[in-house]
Amino acid sequence: MSRLNQFRNRLSRVERVTLQTIADRIGVSRTTVSNAFSRPDQLKEELRQRIMEVAEELDYPGPNPAARTLRRGRAGVIGVVFTEALSYAFADSYAVGFLRGLARVAEQSGTGLHLIGWPSPGVAEEVIGDAVVDGFCLFSPEGHPLVETVLRRRLPVVTVDHPYVPGVPFVGIExxxxxxxxxxxxxxxxxxxxxxxxxxxxxxxxxxxxxxxxxxxxxxxxxxxxxxxxxxxxxxxxxxxxxxxxxxxxxxxxxxxxxxxxxxxxxxxxxxxxxxxxxxxxxxxxxxxxxxxxxxxxxxxxxxxxxxxxxxxxxxxxxxxxxxxxxxxxxPITAKGTTAGRLLLEPSRHDPAPCVLxxxxxxxxxxxxxxx
Amino acid sequence: MSRLNQFRNRLSRVERVTLQTIADRIGVSRTTVSNAFSRPDQLKEELRQRIMEVAEELDYPGPNPAARTLRRGRAGVIGVVFTEALSYAFADSYAVGFLRGLARVAEQSGTGLHLIGWPSPGVAEEVIGDAVVDGFCLFSPEGHPLVETVLRRRLPVVTVDHPYVPGVPFVGIExxxxxxxxxxxxxxxxxxxxxxxxxxxxxxxxxxxxxxxxxxxxxxxxxxxxxxxxxxxxxxxxxxxxxxxxxxxxxxxxxxxxxxxxxxxxxxxxxxxxxxxxxxxxxxxxxxxxxxxxxxxxxxxxxxxxxxxxxxxxxxxxxxxxxxxxxxxxxPITAKGTTAGRLLLEPSRHDPAPCVLxxxxxxxxxxxxxxx
DNA sequence: GAGTGGTTCTGAATCGATAAAGAAGCCAAG
DNA sequence: CTTGGCTTCTTTATCGATTCAGAACCACTC
Structure with missing residues (x-):
């Protein structure tokens, strides 16, 4: 058992290419290889090229996003939560129009969009808990249990249409x-x-x-x-x-x-x-x-x-x-989306949570x- | 400098609640707290309750998704890559119809959808490299440079409509x-x-x-x-x-x-x-x-x-x-989406990459x- | 020749969790 | 009595990167 496992570990260690693999191969530190990918200005072009070559050779898929996110503490993604199944949301021009606007500002800042629907009780709760995101946009979630789930993550949130939650930025109309x-x-x-x-x-x-x-x-x-x-x-x-x-x-x-x-x-x-x-x-x-x-x-x-x-x-x-x-x-369907996006991405923390009507x-x- | 930093560290250590914080507070191991959240059957209900109480008290936002993903090696999310700006994709009924289908199967298996567009050169490349996902769906990316970017991640991929890439599952029509x-x-x-x-x-x-x-x-x-x-x-x-x-x-x-x-x-x-x-x-x-x-x-x-x-x-x-x-x-617009989703989520690795027409x-x- | 200032690179310390194996306690069966 | 099996928890070893402080070296200046 133990031996089998060691074998397995050794195998996977051989198979999996990480920054360390590359570093060892060249004889530089892991940090330097990391810099080659994330801060090219921190090392000599010559060495960087060499690192890239070896990376290519070893078929390195690039710095692991999960590890990177963990260390950096920033995902570059915002979650958009619907209280219906996503397949319904995509059938609803209003929701799609909103997404259009949201996507516009998100894309401009290199932010990804993680869409989460509510196909049946329980599923979305888990997805929300596991979502690697920097904030959430709640789409018209009035009275829905998912609101609680999202708030519990203690991330920036913006609510669209309903409900107005005290302390949470809001976008809607009268x-x-x-x-x-x-x-x-x-x-x-x-x-x-x-x-x-x-x-x-x-x-x-x-x-x-x-x-x-x-x-x-x-x-x-x-x-x-x-x-x-x-x-x-x-x-x-x-x-x-x-x-x-x-x-x-x-x-x-x-x-x-x-x-x-x-x-x-x-x-x-x-x-x-x-x-x-x-x-x-x-x-x-x-x-x-x-x-x-x-x-x-x-x-x-x-x-x-x-x-x-x-x-x-x-x-x-x-x-x-x-x-x-x-x-x-x-x-202004699309404008609601852009506004929500800006509220979420803007670095400044407004003190009284903005309520945009x-x-x-x-x-x-x-x-x-x-x-x- | 160093002192300021220590101070900062100490501060953040105090502010940030992790599994360890809770474990220390109660006097159990970190693993046990982890189990309380992820495998409730592994500990006595009584202790679990106590852990949950303390978690609530400390305002613990739940296990950190990035850390969890890193350790588990699974994100529970698939990336959907468009070769246009997302705001265009959402204006295109065909793309939206496809997403509807894809969302349907993704949701059923508790999988999230990470949408990635191509608003301008360079942005999407970075987002793709940083996307915490288990696979990608390439939407009609014929000849687009993003195809290379996605393939380089060495994750499961399915291509929709075009092009047919040898070895990559494909969904399209004639x-x-x-x-x-x-x-x-x-x-x-x-x-x-x-x-x-x-x-x-x-x-x-x-x-x-x-x-x-x-x-x-x-x-x-x-x-x-x-x-x-x-x-x-x-x-x-x-x-x-x-x-x-x-x-x-x-x-x-x-x-x-x-x-x-x-x-x-x-x-x-x-x-x-x-x-x-x-x-x-x-x-x-x-x-x-x-x-x-x-x-x-x-x-x-x-x-x-x-x-x-x-x-x-x-x-x-x-x-x-x-x-x-x-x-x-x-x-069959929506059916294309469901098919693509199934191809991506199905556990079985088909040997000759399936090509669904x-x-x-x-x-x-x-x-x-x-x-x- | 000491001091100054830049590059370029290294080492150690994290980020926050989970997996796997093992230890302690307890009970029932042989 | 002890063996085996179960439950409940702990220990140890990662997952794969980034940050930050500092070392080594080089060139210049005064």
Whole structure:
């Protein structure tokens, strides 16, 4: 046993090429070989060349990144955490747009991106604990247990969209206000039978509220939403819709409300149910564009004319919204990404954690009109 | 100096909590604390609890991932390398679709995804050298210098689309054949004035051929394309178009050919020039859907009717192709991702490197018709 | 000839964990 | 009684690099 192991060790020692292997071969110190790779100015060009030659000869794959990271204490990578499966995130134009922006600043500073999704409970927790990164970007993780997991790493963090965690830099828009504008606009057109399709995270297990994460001064809900709505991704938006109804005297109880995941396909089902209601709603407010597309799909399928018989509003203004003629709330998707990236990469430690609220505005297109 | 340093060291030693800190505090060995985190079954539940308590108390962020990775020799992450800036990759439905598939299998096995782009020469090289990963997926890196950089790491690699590198697992489709079908179809409709818009990588520096990377038996070009086309991303597709023209007796010299990056916006410029030709082409073959959209944009802008006055064909069948009515080549985008992922994560080392060729077929929609 | 200042290279001390083998204690079976 | 086997923990030896202080040498200057 022991002998076998020694043999194995010897073997692997022979097979594995490290800085030391090269150093021994040439007769210089390990440090010098290290310098040849990382600080070429620290040794004579002649020796450096010789080292490189031997490295090539021994098929040395370059300084081991894990060892380097351990010693340097810096990974050059930031983690981006989604609370859904990554395969869903990549299907969501909003998430992809955000990543675009984030990637732009990350790349410029030679920083890598480590994407982490939440395919099922437990997996991501481990991945987050094992991620060799210098910081995390939490993408719209409202109320999700992963927030705790990430915070525990004690690395720099920036949260996007929700929730606002005291002490953690934040990037978002005034969701509640924007949502109110949407509802107010529809009410202003004369709609009274309005249905709402809200987004909920695709969590596969019930989402538990953590006291420290819901102290969000901007979005705190003083309205009485059912418990299941209090911590979904669309909480603030729901509150905004509620605000408008209150203001315009539309009873919140009369507003049909469905929840669906942020997925066109899945949203169709919810839309189907809403359009089955009698009397049929004259307008549907979707908490995201993706959901709005699902609603439009079903309407088209049933021959319901938009906007003649049904108005539809989305949220986000993803690229596909314009060709589809969807009235929606435009928000600077990509800019959110760049901002988040800068917040994470900037060397200066802001003392009061910055809370960046970006602009938004209602973009009116062909999908809305006064009720029939 | 020395004293200052000692001070600093002492300070950081005090501030930094490691397994040892916890071990000392409780009076057990470091290994036991390590086990408390990584192999809970190796110690008494009682002690484990106590360790966890102290860890909490000291605000221990968990075992350091870099150290862990170094010792274990396994990162649990795969690198995905693009030869364009990541911000472009995220704008490209094809790339995003691929990532979707890749993410699906990666997530299932608890593997993280480290995305690496090529924003400008030099940056990515360093990121690749420093990436703490167990393998790389090269996304359509034909002829790109990054291929060498990645191979040098001596880690498992899988190449997607191009090039086929001997000894490296490969996933792709029969591009040349598919491209030929496209051109044959248009020629069959009666088109003789056909223009081609090819894709080229967004490399910011000239792409150098490496002998070991172009020995691709399936795609080797025996046709005489100008040098600049020999190693672009669309090399095989160009060859296919060429094949068809040859077969149908259309002189290749008479086929106007433009190169553009795979970006709708940028493709518009190339399209503009092609549609200025007199006599105007009756059909445009775009090497990707994204480019095809650019062509359609310009046509719409100039009031050129599709397909009445102009037929347009794309390649890839990205999600937006269907609503746009674009005739194109469908290929299993997401399945490519899952296949690539499996090839990379599968424990078995296939001896002859697997070379997976996936299905494709021509999808005929509203954008093509016989010439006027 | 002592002092000054640069290069170029070395040695020792880490970075923070895990693997492998071994020791101590305990219980049941032979 | 002792052998074997299990559980629970410890010891020792790495994993592969980088940092930092200092040595050796060279050239110049005053």
């Amino acid at each position: 969701d509640r206000l924007a949502a109110r504008e949407v509802a107010t606009y529809l009410l202003g057109l004369g709609h009274r039978r309005i249905a709402i399709v809200a987004a909920r995270p695709m969590a596969a297990q019930p989402i538990v509220a953590r006291p420290r994460m819901i102290q969000d001064p901007a979005d705190w809900l003083d309205v009485d939403l059912s418990e299941e709505h209090r911590f979904g991704a669309g909480r603030a938006r729901l509150a905004g819709y509620h605000d408008a109804c209150l203001e315009e005297g539309l009873a919140w109880e009369d507003v049909p409300l469905h929840r669906t995941t942020n997925d066109r396909e899945i949203a169709r089902r919810a839309a189907g149910q809403l359009l089955d209601l009698r009397p049929r709603p004259t307008a549907v407010i979707a908490a995201t564009d993706e959901i709005a597309f699902g609603v439009m799909d079903v309407a088209a399928q049933r021959g319901i004319d938009i906007p003649g018989e049904l108005s539809v509003v989305g949220f986000d203004d993803v690229p596909a919204a314009e060709p589809a003629g969807l009235t929606t709330v435009r928000q 970006m602009d938004h505005h209602l973009v009116i297109r062909r999908s809305t009109a006064p009720p029939p | 591009d040349r054949l598919a491209a030929r079908e496209v051109a044959t179809y248009l020629l069959g409709l009666g088109h003789r004035r056909i223009a081609i818009v090819a894709a080229r990588p967004m490399a910011a520096q000239p792409i150098v051929a490496r002998p070991r990377m172009i020995q691709d038996p399936a795609d080797w070009l025996d046709v005489d394309l100008s040098e600049e086309h020999r190693f672009g991303a669309g090399r095989a597709r160009l060859a296919g178009y060429h094949d068809a023209c040859l077969e149908e007796g259309l002189a290749w010299e008479d086929v106007p050919l433009h190169r553009t990056t795979n970006d709708r916006e940028i493709a518009r410029r190339a399209a503009g020039q092609l549609l200025d030709l007199r006599p105007r082409p009756t059909a445009v073959i775009a090497a990707t859907d994204e480019i095809a959209f650019g062509v359609m944009d310009v046509a719409a802008q100039r009031g050129i009717d599709i397909p009445g006055e102009l037929s347009v064909v794309g390649f890839d069948d990205v999600p937006a192709a269907e609503p746009a009515g674009l005739t194109t080549v469908r290929q 996936m299905d494709h077929h021509l999808v005929i929609r509203r954008s093509t018709a016989p010439p006027p």
